[in-house]
Amino acid sequence: MELYIGYFAGFLGTVCWVPQAWKAWATRDTSGLSLAANILFLLTVTLWLVYGLLVTDWPLIFANGCALLIVLSIVAAKLKYK
Amino acid sequence: MELYIGYFAGFLGTVCWVPQAWKAWATRDTSGLSLAANILFLLTVTLWLVYGLLVTDWPLIFANGCALLIVLSIVAAKLKYK
Numbered sequence: 259m260e261l262y263i264g265y266f267a268g269f270l271g272t273v274c275w276v277p278q279a280w281k282a283w284a285t286r287d288t289s290g291l292s293l294a295a296n297i298l299f300l301l302t303v304t305l306w307l308v309y310g311l312l313v314t315d316w317p318l319i320f321a322n323g324c325a326l327l328i329v330l331s332i333v334a335a336k337l338k339y340k
Numbered sequence: 341m342e343l344y345i346g347y348f349a350g351f352l353g354t355v356c357w358v359p360q361a362w363k364a365w366a367t368r369d370t371s372g373l374s375l376a377a378n379i380l381f382l383l384t385v386t387l388w389l390v391y392g393l394l395v396t397d398w399p400l401i402f403a404n405g406c407a408l409l410i411v412l413s414i415v416a417a418k419l420k421y422k
Binding site: 259260263264266267270271273274275276277278280281282285287288289290291292294295296298299301302305306308309312313 | 341342345346348349352353355356357358359360362363364367369370371372373374376377378380381383384387388390391394395
């Protein structure tokens with residue numbers, strides 16, 4: 259039971275940023291987005307990926323590898339359309 | 341070494357949303373924020389908190405308890421100033 263909640267939380271934590279990336283690129287409206295928060299979050303996801311690689315934890319590597327690409331695209335949209 | 345990276349990633353993943361919450365309330369500009377993404381992220385953080393409580397993991401409980409309050413304030417700002 260706990261395990262399913264953990265896996266679902268991990269999955270949701272990765273895909274939940276897809277609507278934000280989509281919105282930023284589709285509307286080009288990124289004025290409300292905090293660049294500081296998104297760069298710090300990008301750093302967070304990168305650190306989790308490094309941690310996952312160091313301890314060879316595949317769910318961590320996979321989830322944060324995907325999240326890295328999505329968050330990178332949000333930061334790119336913010337820098338492009340600021 | 342891995343442990344320090346993990347702890348720092350956990351800490352950063354919680355505090356990184358403070359600038360976003362601050363920006364949303366200070367500028368009242370939430371037009372670029374995706375409500376769907378932030379509600380899904382709120383659900384993610386809630387699930388991690390529930391998971392932490394079920395397996396009695398205090399770092400998870402503390403980090404996600406704090407994150408829950410911050411993300412809740414971002415969603416509240418988005419709903420108030422949409």
